[in-house]
Amino acid sequence: xxxxxxxxxxxxxxxxxxxxxxxxxxxxxxxxxxxxxxxxxxxxxxxxxxxxxxxxxxxxxxxxxxxxxxxxxxxxxxxxxxxxxxxxxxxxxxxxxxxxxxxxxxxxxxxxxxx
Numbered sequence: 001x002x003x004x005x006x007x008x009x010x011x012x013x014x015x016x017x018x019x020x021x022x023x024x025x026x027x028x029x030x031x032x033x034x035x036x037x038x039x040x041x042x043x044x045x046x047x048x049x050x051x052x053x054x055x056x057x058x059x060x061x062x063x064x065x066x067x068x069x070x071x072x073x074x075x076x077x078x079x080x081x082x083x084x085x086x087x088x089x090x091x092x093x094x095x096x097x098x099x100x101x102x103x104x105x106x107x108x109x110x111x112x113x114x115x
Contacts, residue, residue: 038063041111052078055095055104063112068095068104079109086110 032040042060049056052075055068069075079087090106 038112045109045111048078049075063110065109065111066090067107067109068093069107070097070102070104073105076107 039060042065045065046056046060049067052073053070054073054075056065057068058064058066067075076087079085086109088108088110090108092103092105094101095104096102
């Protein structure tokens with residue numbers, strides 16, 4: 001028994017829609033997937049810490065980031081501009097930098113929930 005030929009006019013092929021182009025006023029980070037968004041967020045925090053004479057001591061995939069700040073670092077004032085990311089002051093420790101031990105403050109910034 002022969003089958004009837006397939007009629008494409010009855011069941012047309014599914015056409016994939018293009019993603020909408022972001023408007024010029026939209027932040028391009030909103031249109032990324034979650035992994036690339038988190039990576040860009042972490043690297044942005046690392047750049048900010050480096051500018052403010054601070055060091056990140058956690059790996060890049062961690063949502064809770066520990067930062068060691070030198071005395072007089074403006075990092076806390078600059079992070080206060082982003083109330084979405086809570087800051088917890090942990091304490092003080094010493095760090096070897098340029099052949100000398102220096103006292104540093106330790107803070108924790110929660111970038112996202114999870115690990």
